[in-house]
Amino acid sequence: MTLVKFNNGLKNNFADAFESLVNDSFIADRLVSRVPAVNIAENDNEFHIELAAPGLKKEDFKISLDKNILSVSAEKKAENNSETKKYSKREYSYNSFVRSFTLPETVDYSKIEADYTYGILKLTVAKREDAKYQSREIAVK
Template structure:
């Protein structure tokens, strides 16, 4: 019987530990990782007696950056930001551009009232409240036993 050792996530398992250090530090660099990784905001979805609640974590944006669109039963949330800064110093001009965007789509249930949707952006969280139709609201009543 022969035992075979597997790397199972060890960094030192490649041909050269030096290459692991170089490529690992390159891809873990914040500048590179921000541009390589697609950033989609995290979402919490909840339901209460009268509403559906969607909370989208999108810090660093303003309410003007968001676009909400409802087409049939699909609610689409998108945001786009562009920034440009110029620093003129010592006879040279430096320009830095930043661009980021995302799109998230949610299929609303048939019980959602499309005419009654509200959105608010506060402290980095976009909160969307979708009202339920009257016939979809839970009716609680006590039933007597005869």
């Protein structure tokens, strides 16, 4: 059994009108983010930056460091496919993007590593030894 909502062609409220507008594929395509989502975490020894970029290959990424700005860009090479897909909905399509991150002074710029697995680009940025948190107990005199 299928439930169908009838409203005689009239929009009952703003939410219905907005939902209709967003579901219009022309508008929805423009509302979808054109850059990958990012997670940034930190522990005592390093920073972890993760970018969700499915559908790309390792060769598509370019990672560069200019002073304290870490830039991640990607450009997907066009593949000539005899079978063209006609999408009814497309929520991720990263043909090209650039994300930049300002690194703090505590970073060891010579120890930045990248790994791309299962659609996630993982960057590990090590901290300098002198910048790592040091914990100790302080005696009361």
